[in-house]
Amino acid sequence: MVRGPRPDRLIAGGSGGRATVHRPRPDRLIAAVRRLGGRAMVHRPRPDRLIAAVRRFGGRGGDERTAAWLGIGLGVSFTVAFVTGLISHFMQHPPGWAVWPSRPVGLYRLTQGLHVIGGLATIPLLLAKLWTVYPKLWQWPPVRSAGHAIERALVFPLVAGALFQLVTGLFNIAYFYPFPFFFPAAHYWTAYIVYGALLIHVANQWAKVRGLWGGKDAGGPATRPMGPSRRGVLATVAGACGLVGLVTVGETFTPLGGLALLAPRRPGVGPQRLPVNKTAAAAGVTRDPAWRLAVTGDVTRELSLSLADLRAMPRHVVRLPIACVEGWSAEATWAGVRLRDVLYAAGVDADARVRVESLEARGRYRTSEVDPPHWHDELTLLALDLNGEPLSLDHGHPCRLIAPDRPGVLQTKWIARLVVHGP
Amino acid sequence: MRGRLVVYGLGAALIGVGGVGLLRDAADTRPAGWLVWFAGAALAHDLLLAPLLLAAAALTGRIPEPYRGPVRVSLVLAGSVSAVALPMVLGLGRRAGDPSRLPQAYGVHLAVVLGVIGLAGAVAAGAVRLRRGRSHRPR
Numbered sequence: 001m002v003r004g005p006r007p008d009r010l011i012a013g014g015s016g017g018r019a020t021v022h023r024p025r026p027d028r029l030i031a032a033v034r035r036l037g038g039r040a041m042v043h044r045p046r047p048d049r050l051i052a053a054v055r056r057f058g059g060r061g062g063d064e065r066t067a068a069w070l071g072i073g074l075g076v077s078f079t080v081a082f083v084t085g086l087i088s089h090f091m092q093h094p095p096g097w098a099v100w101p102s103r104p105v106g107l108y109r110l111t112q113g114l115h116v117i118g119g120l121a122t123i124p125l126l127l128a129k130l131w132t133v134y135p136k137l138w139q140w141p142p143v144r145s146a147g148h149a150i151e152r153a154l155v156f157p158l159v160a161g162a163l164f165q166l167v168t169g170l171f172n173i174a175y176f177y178p179f180p181f182f183f184p185a186a187h188y189w190t191a192y193i194v195y196g197a198l199l200i201h202v203a204n205q206w207a208k209v210r211g212l213w214g215g216k217d218a219g220g221p222a223t224r225p226m227g228p229s230r231r232g233v234l235a236t237v238a239g240a241c242g243l244v245g246l247v248t249v250g251e252t253f254t255p256l257g258g259l260a261l262l263a264p265r266r267p268g269v270g271p272q273r274l275p276v277n278k279t280a281a282a283a284g285v286t287r288d289p290a291w292r293l294a295v296t297g298d299v300t301r302e303l304s305l306s307l308a309d310l311r312a313m314p315r316h317v318v319r320l321p322i323a324c325v326e327g328w329s330a331e332a333t334w335a336g337v338r339l340r341d342v343l344y345a346a347g348v349d350a351d352a353r354v355r356v357e358s359l360e361a362r363g364r365y366r367t368s369e370v371d372p373p374h375w376h377d378e379l380t381l382l383a384l385d386l387n388g389e390p391l392s393l394d395h396g397h398p399c400r401l402i403a404p405d406r407p408g409v410l411q412t413k414w415i416a417r418l419v420v421h422g423p
Numbered sequence: 424m425r426g427r428l429v430v431y432g433l434g435a436a437l438i439g440v441g442g443v444g445l446l447r448d449a450a451d452t453r454p455a456g457w458l459v460w461f462a463g464a465a466l467a468h469d470l471l472l473a474p475l476l477l478a479a480a481a482l483t484g485r486i487p488e489p490y491r492g493p494v495r496v497s498l499v500l501a502g503s504v505s506a507v508a509l510p511m512v513l514g515l516g517r518r519a520g521d522p523s524r525l526p527q528a529y530g531v532h533l534a535v536v537l538g539v540i541g542l543a544g545a546v547a548a549g550a551v552r553l554r555r556g557r558s559h560r561p562r
Binding site for chain 2: 120123124127130131134137156157159160161163164167168170171174175176177179180181182185186188189190191192193194195196197198199200202203206228232236237239240241243244247248261262263264265266269270271274275276277279281282394
């Protein structure tokens with residue numbers, strides 16, 4: 001019988017999974033737990049065979065150190081997802097005190113790519129973590145004290161919320177909506193619950209994370225009485241996360257575009273070599289030869305411009321990405337007039353804000369706000385051409401907004417009016 | 424200890440923000456439906472997915488030793504990629520009139536990726552066997 005004395009006690013003390021095989025005297029066990037800094041957990045597992053099966057898979061089920069390493073990975077990935085998610089939310093719903101910069105041009109592209117591709121790559125990581133701690137779900141007795149009951153109760157929103165975020169996020173980028181709620185609202189509020197529960201969990205488990213560096217156990221052969229090495233398990237999980245990222249990241253990171261075999265979008269695929277999120281048919285928009293752009297609100301003189309008027313204005317060509325909230329992004333060459341040229345022609349204050357209104361009759365993204373940093377930016381255009389041709393109807397003909405560092409849903413298509421209002 | 428209390432407080436506050444937000448934004452979040460998906464995600468994992476993985480564990484446990492590792496690693500990789508690809512393969516999000524949405528042949532692509540994983544697993548198993556054969560050869 002191979003016996004690494006400390007890891008055995010560590011596992012027995014931590015999860016109870018080993019207690020039937022090797023039952024240390026209570027004082028030794030408590031001492032081991034103390035050394036670890038964790039809470040004393042003296043208990044016996046119930047469905048012994050189930051736990052034995054978890055072990056047999058060799059995924060180091062019940063192994064505290066594997067769980068701690070996976071936990072560190074999840075802590076990092078959920079922090080990245082939370083921060084980038086908040087960035088995306090507040091870009092779309094800016095609080096009064098915050099003004100988003102229009103540079104760097106690809107900032108939103110980067111943060112949202114991290115959010116979505118990082119989220120996809122987290123799926124195997126979360127499942128691996130849940131696998132290693134699964135025996136704890138069946139620990140016996142289920143609760144040992146009021147404190148333990150609270151601790152366990154708070155694991156529920158953590159596990160449920162983490163699964164909820166990854167599942168609904170995956171379904172959302174696949175345009176599959178079997179749930180009754182509006183995805184962005186549910187995903188946004190649930191993020192606070194998950195991250196709050198995660199903070200509490202980290203506070204409770206901090207001693208185990210620190211123990212990764214404090215212990216003498218270097219993960220040598222003594223710690224692997226059965227199954228693969230800890231290093232092997234962690235490498236496999238890392239490989240699974242990396243593989244998921246590799247076959248999807250090309251939908252936003254163009255150099256790997258050819259590998260985006262399982263991504264819901266391909267950067268060059270769509271009318272005029274650019275993907276479309278909402279078609280004109282879905283928006284209820286048709287071609288109107290009598291179309292005019294109205295510039296109104298807090299302006300010195302109201303304007304009503306035809307397409308020919310816009311084409312007669314100084315023409316500028318920019319290369320900017322559409323960076324979708326769903327994580328894909330694609331660069332394109334846009335041509336048209338600068339938004340600031342049109343606004344200056346109408347006469348506006350430098351700190352004015354602009355509401356861009358679409359021809360769409362309805363829909364949450366029918367209008368978008370353009371704040372001073374974006375409308376002053378020379379790259380912000382009322383685009384008329386895309387990749388060398390006039391905009392197709394699905395891309396917003398006759399005129400659409402394109403601005404740097406801005407979510408795709410705010411790059412309003414089929415513009416009908418610019419309404420200038422105060423700061 | 425004080426640091427831990429601060430983190431507990433912060434965590435509880437965030438949970439509170441999320442809970443209150445879900446209820447105040449009820450027209451969009453549909454709290455009853457949300458709860459079904461929230462609790463359902465955990466129950467589906469704990470009572471369906473985890474037992475399935477246990478069954479896979481028991482089954483692959485019968486594979487003789489030099490091959491068990493490569494098979495299990497291949498299965499973990501294949502399972503992960505398949506889980507992520509499933510909504511795309513099913514294609515339930517496709518819409519008529521928007522061919523740029525889910526534009527790829529996901530079933531074929533998934534088969535290719537799984538084939539590559541299988542091939543790599545076979546090569547790894549072969550390499551393990553070769554090495555083992557060598558080390559067992561009498562001098």
